[in-house]
Amino acid sequence: MITCREVVTITTDYLEGKLSFAERVRFQLHLGMCSHCRAWLSQMKATIQVLGKLPAEEPPPEVRDELLERFRAWKKS
Amino acid sequence: MRQSDPVPAETPDAELIARLRARDETAFLELVNRLHGPLTRLARSIAGDAGAEEIVQDTWAAALTGLDTFEGKSSLKTWLFAIVLNRAKSRRERDQRQVPLSSLGPQDDEEGGVDPSWFTENGHWNHPVERWSDDTPDRVLNDKELRKRLLAALEQLPDRLRTVLVMRDIEGLDSAEVCNVLGVSETNQRVLLHRARTRMRALLEEETQDETRRRP
Ligand SMILES: [Zn+2]
Numbered sequence: 229m230i231t232c233r234e235v236v237t238i239t240t241d242y243l244e245g246k247l248s249f250a251e252r253v254r255f256q257l258h259l260g261m262c263s264h265c266r267a268w269l270s271q272m273k274a275t276i277q278v279l280g281k282l283p284a285e286e287p288p289p290e291v292r293d294e295l296l297e298r299f300r301a302w303k304k305s
Numbered sequence: 306m307r308q309s310d311p312v313p314a315e316t317p318d319a320e321l322i323a324r325l326r327a328r329d330e331t332a333f334l335e336l337v338n339r340l341h342g343p344l345t346r347l348a349r350s351i352a353g354d355a356g357a358e359e360i361v362q363d364t365w366a367a368a369l370t371g372l373d374t375f376e377g378k379s380s381l382k383t384w385l386f387a388i389v390l391n392r393a394k395s396r397r398e399r400d401q402r403q404v405p406l407s408s409l410g411p412q413d414d415e416e417g418g419v420d421p422s423w424f425t426e427n428g429h430w431n432h433p434v435e436r437w438s439d440d441t442p443d444r445v446l447n448d449k450e451l452r453k454r455l456l457a458a459l460e461q462l463p464d465r466l467r468t469v470l471v472m473r474d475i476e477g478l479d480s481a482e483v484c485n486v487l488g489v490s491e492t493n494q495r496v497l498l499h500r501a502r503t504r505m506r507a508l509l510e511e512e513t514q515d516e517t518r519r520r521p
Contacts, residue, residue, distance in 0.1 A: 231428025236419050240499035244480070264434040271434070275506040277442045279474035282452065284342025295337050295365055296330065302369040303328045 230254050235265045239272050315339065318381050325372055337365075340382060343476060344389050350471035351393040351486060360396065364388045386478070394486045419503070437513050451512055458508045462501055469494060470501035 235258055241247050242255050259266050287295075316324075316335060324332035344364060348357035367388050375384060425431045445451050459467060468487065472478045484494050 231424075232430045233419060233421075233424045233428040236423070236503075237499075240495055240502060244495060244498075246495065264430045267434040267436040270436050271506055271510065272502060274437055274442050275502055275509055276474050278445050278455070278509065279470065279502075279505065280477060281442070281446050282455070282475055284346045287337055287341035287345075291341065292334065292337055295341070296334065298365065299330060299333045299369065 230258050232258075232262060232265055232268075235259070235262070236268060239269060242269075243272070243276075319377065321381065322372075322375065322377055336381065340385055341365075343382070344385055346471060347386060347476050347478075348389050348393055350468045350476075351390075352396055356393070356396055356400075360389055360392045363392055386476070390478075390482060390486050397486070437509075441509070441513055445509065445512070454512070455505070455508065458505065462504060466497055466501035466504070469497040470505070473498055474502065 235255060238247065238251070238255065242252070247255060259269065316332070321332050321336060325336065341361070344361050345357055348360040348364075352360055364385055368385055379387075423430060423432070445455065459470070462470065465487075469483055472483045472486075473480070480491055480494050480498075483489075484491055487494070489497070
């Protein structure tokens with residue numbers, strides 16, 4: 229049986245599919261019995277979800293203009 | 306999900322490429338609006354502020370040069386990301402940066418991003434862990450102030466954690482790409498990713514607890 233501490237330590241290994249078959253089974257067995265670790269895993273997944281949707285900054289207008297100039301020069305070439 | 310800009314439907318790549326080849330300026334502007342931010346964020350995570358600008362400028366130049374021969378086997382995003390990664394990698398190798406690559410390995414005092422004080426002696430949680438409500442991600446993403454704090458926390462991460470986290474979880478690259486650019490092993494990459502994720506989780510945890518406290 230693995231402990232909660234181990235579950236927390238290897239969560240990313242689990243999510244990345246890097247556990248061996250036996251480790252994976254032990255991990256999932258633990259989750260089946262431990263609501264805290266299930267909650268932990270769902271928090272980690274929610275965190276990853278937030279990170280994946282963070283919008284990037286918009287290009288500043290002067291950068292946009294500069295790139296457009298470049299595009300126009302390229303167009304003529 | 307974006308707050309500021311109502312997201313216009315994205316033009317499919319094939320159409321955008323055709324219009325770009327026809328020298329259509331609006332197509333180019335759309336591409337710039339779509340990708341300049343992510344390209345800059347990616348470049349900054351690897352090369353810092355100073356390097357990023359040059360890398361992204363070079364990337365746009367290379368994009369224009371290569372456009373007529375781009376085969377479209379990958380998406381425009383993947384193509385431009387690959388150019389950024391290439392340049393960032395050579396730049397990194399050229400500068401050796403202030404951070405020697407050896408220090409990219411895990412070496413924090415924390416054990417794998419885990420706080421020992423969370424657990425009892427026999428490794429069980431010593432406090433209850435609760436699921437966040439299902440709308441937590443949306444709530445965080447739609448809250449401008451909260452997003453700002455999240456980005457600030459990201460900036461506070463040690464360089465190597467931030468680099469890996471941005472590449473993997475924010476820009477969605479795979480581990481092989483990260484290992485290649487940074488010259489770290491797959492295992493190190495994963496340890497860094499785990500630490501960075503657990504730190505961001507802790508931040509969100511604080512924020513969601515505050516939120517719960519504010520709620521009646
Ligand atoms: Zn547990």
